[in-house]
Amino acid sequence: MKTLSIDFDGVIHSYTSGWQGASEINDPPVPGAIKWLAKMAEKYELCIFSTRSATTEGREAMRKAIARWVFESDLSDEKAAHLMGTLKFPKSKPSAWLTLDDRALTFTGVFPGEEQIESFRPWYKRENDLGQTTVGQRIYEALQGMPDGATIDELVGQVLPRMIGLSTAECVDVIISTLNRLVDAGYVQGAGGRYCAPGPKPVIWDDL
Numbered sequence: 001m002k003t004l005s006i007d008f009d010g011v012i013h014s015y016t017s018g019w020q021g022a023s024e025i026n027d028p029p030v031p032g033a034i035k036w037l038a039k040m041a042e043k044y045e046l047c048i049f050s051t052r053s054a055t056t057e058g059r060e061a062m063r064k065a066i067a068r069w070v071f072e073s074d075l076s077d078e079k080a081a082h083l084m085g086t087l088k089f090p091k092s093k094p095s096a097w098l099t100l101d102d103r104a105l106t107f108t109g110v111f112p113g114e115e116q117i118e119s120f121r122p123w124y125k126r127e128n129d130l131g132q133t134t135v136g137q138r139i140y141e142a143l144q145g146m147p148d149g150a151t152i153d154e155l156v157g158q159v160l161p162r163m164i165g166l167s168t169a170e171c172v173d174v175i176i177s178t179l180n181r182l183v184d185a186g187y188v189q190g191a192g193g194r195y196c197a198p199g200p201k202p203v204i205w206d207d208l
């Protein structure tokens, strides 16, 4: 069985509050994370490996958080228990077929330059074509221009043309997950399949 090494913060844990300590895990999972873990566990050995892995407290905190999300998910109790029984939490870097991380570049044989390193942004902070505003801010601005609210499709239509460097499918994933963050953070209201942006303009975009 091939091994996947999966980062925790910014991949499984949405990490909207930033680093608060090795055993502090207070944000919700990234949308789709648990379903994805359950599917991948059928074919791969899954190792959750993070900077938190260095201590027993950190590994136990990740295990507990994932268990909570798994048992709260749509998975049957039997599948949830099976998933938790197969997930591994190694304390040192596993020998992995592939690594999934929000802060990494794929090495192509060409070493990245300083500019490429400095301009890197994780998926939830990816900049748009203006190089200044985040996807969250772009969504919020689009919603302000749609006073009756917008469906996800309308929102994707507005925001997608402003995003570069990603495939359409990747853009749609980023837009939808960012929208969920905005809703969770109370910046956007969603009802009946429509979304609107009430209240004062958010100021702490880096948190999203």
Ligand SMILES: [Mg+2]
Residues within 6 Å of the ligand: 007, 008, 009, 010, 011, 101, 102, 103
């Ligand atoms: Mg990370």
